[in-house]
Amino acid sequence: MAALFYRVCGRWCSSRCLGAGINVETRTRSPGRLLRAPAGLLSSSGRPRTLHGGAEHTEAAGPLEVDLRRLEGEDDGIVEVQMCRLKARNALGHVFVSQMMELVCSLAHEPSARVVVFRSLVPGVFCAGADLKERAVMSNAEADLFVHGLRSLMTHIALLPMPTIAAMDGVAWSWPWPVISAWSACSAQMGLIETTRGLLPGAGGSQRLPRAVGVTLAKELIFTGKRVGGQTALEMGLVNRAVGQNQAGDAAYREALSLAREILPQAPVAVRMAKEAINRGVEVDMSSAMAIERMCYARVIPTRDRQEGMAAFMEKRAPRYTGE
Numbered sequence: 001m002a003a004l005f006y007r008v009c010g011r012w013c014s015s016r017c018l019g020a021g022i023n024v025e026t027r028t029r030s031p032g033r034l035l036r037a038p039a040g041l042l043s044s045s046g047r048p049r050t051l052h053g054g055a056e057h058t059e060a061a062g063p064l065e066v067d068l069r070r071l072e073g074e075d076d077g078i079v080e081v082q083m084c085r086l087k088a089r090n091a092l093g094h095v096f097v098s099q100m101m102e103l104v105c106s107l108a109h110e111p112s113a114r115v116v117v118f119r120s121l122v123p124g125v126f127c128a129g130a131d132l133k134e135r136a137v138m139s140n141a142e143a144d145l146f147v148h149g150l151r152s153l154m155t156h157i158a159l160l161p162m163p164t165i166a167a168m169d170g171v172a173w174s175w176p177w178p179v180i181s182a183w184s185a186c187s188a189q190m191g192l193i194e195t196t197r198g199l200l201p202g203a204g205g206s207q208r209l210p211r212a213v214g215v216t217l218a219k220e221l222i223f224t225g226k227r228v229g230g231q232t233a234l235e236m237g238l239v240n241r242a243v244g245q246n247q248a249g250d251a252a253y254r255e256a257l258s259l260a261r262e263i264l265p266q267a268p269v270a271v272r273m274a275k276e277a278i279n280r281g282v283e284v285d286m287s288s289a290m291a292i293e294r295m296c297y298a299r300v301i302p303t304r305d306r307q308e309g310m311a312a313f314m315e316k317r318a319p320r321y322t323g324e
Contacts, residue, residue, distance in 0.1 A: 065090075066099040068106075070113075077114035077268075078260045079107065084121040092174075092203075093131035094146070097153055104156045111323055114268050115260040116160060118180065119167040119253050126166070129174035129193065147202040154204045158279075161272045163263055167256035169249055174201065181275070182259060189227040190238075196225035211282070213238055267305040268323035273297070 065085040071078040081103055083090045090096065107113050120126045135143060157164065157180065166180040172190040192201045192209065200206055201222060210218035217236060220226065228236065245251045263271060273296040281289035300306055304324045312319035 062095060064099070065093075065096040066103055068103050075257075075261065075264070077112065077264050078257070079110075079113045079116050081107075081116060081118045082121050083119070083127070086122050088131060089125040089128035090120055090122050091128045091131035092150060093134045096131075097146075097150055101149075101153050101156065104153065104160065107162075108156070108160055111268070114162055114271070114323070115263050116162055116164045117167060117253075117256050117260055118164065119256070120170060123170065123249065125170040126168040126172040127174070128171070130197075130199075132197070150203045154208075158204075158208075161275065162268075163260075163271060163275060165256045165259055167250075167253040169245075169252040174203070174205070182256075189229050190233060191225060191227040192222050193225040193227065195223060265318075265321070267300075267303075267309060267319070267321045269303050269305055270300050273300050 063085075065083070067082045067084055069080040069082055070076075071080065081100070083096075083100075085091065085093070085096050088096075107116060135146075138146065163181045165182045168190070173193050174191075192205045194201050194205075201209070206218075206222060209221065212218075213221075213236065217238075221228070228238065243251060243255050246254070277293045277296040280292045284292070305319075305321045308321060309319050
């Protein structure tokens with residue numbers, strides 16, 4: 001089966017966590033910035049949650065459905081967001097979405113995180129889509145509020161300043177794929193299947209997919225709820241890299257980690273500014289895009305990393321970037 005990388009795409013806006021809501025805090029020993037989660041993203045118990053910048057947890061000690069792992073040694077700077085809602089196959093429920101929002105908001109303010117890899121610890125599944133059991137007992141107003149919170153989550157993922165990679169070693173339903181910079185997928189199918197459930201993509205998929213693959217193809221995929229495999233997605237231009245699956249079933253993760261390791265040695269500020277320039281530039285006319293590029297370039301000029309890059313070139317050695 002094929003494994004894939006999603007092509008770069010994403011909509012830009014301010015990277016601050018938006019909306020009023022309850023305080024959130026993560027289960028970690030290191031202090032950090034206090035953030036707020038949107039009101040639609042409550043834990044199933046409704047208890048307050050707090051965040052400091054590592055793996056998170058509710059005060060009620062509820063189930064951990066999304067965790068954080070920082071790699072060490074030569075991989076220092078790579079951070080994994082691990083989705084682990086085993087019984088519900090990573091379905092997008094209240095607790096899952098709330099915990100994911102907490103981690104994403106934490107990472108947005110963590111300069112030491114150079115690349116973020118999203119992966120599932122549930123065999124054969126990246127994301128099962130909406131939690132229809134939870135959705136079935138919501139009132140119309142509750143459903144609207146929850147989907148608004150889910151849309152906000154996807155926007156925050158898209159706005160992470162560093163490159164993001166998703167390792168899809170299983171099926172991915174109803175996930176607005178272009179919010180991630182790159183996708184790696186194996187032995188799996190993907191699709192925005194909401195119309196088969198009487199819905200439409202409500203987490204941004206109806207707007208992000210056309211910007212990634214074109215209006216005509218996006219309409220076909222959404223109107224039919226079509227599920228596509230790796231090779232078909234590659235032929236459609238929906239993804240930009242394909243590799244084969246391995247016996248361990250983690251080829252997508254290994255490929256994602258390989259890409260993260262290629263990005264890791266590069267100048268962190270330059271990479272972040274390149275992402276911002278691309279994401280903002282594709283949303284405007286060429287003249288405005290050039291102004292955005294100039295603004296981003298100006299933020300790189302005074303950095304120590306730029307001086308290090310020039311010095312390394314002159315001295316014929318590998319640069320040692322610090323992100324300053």
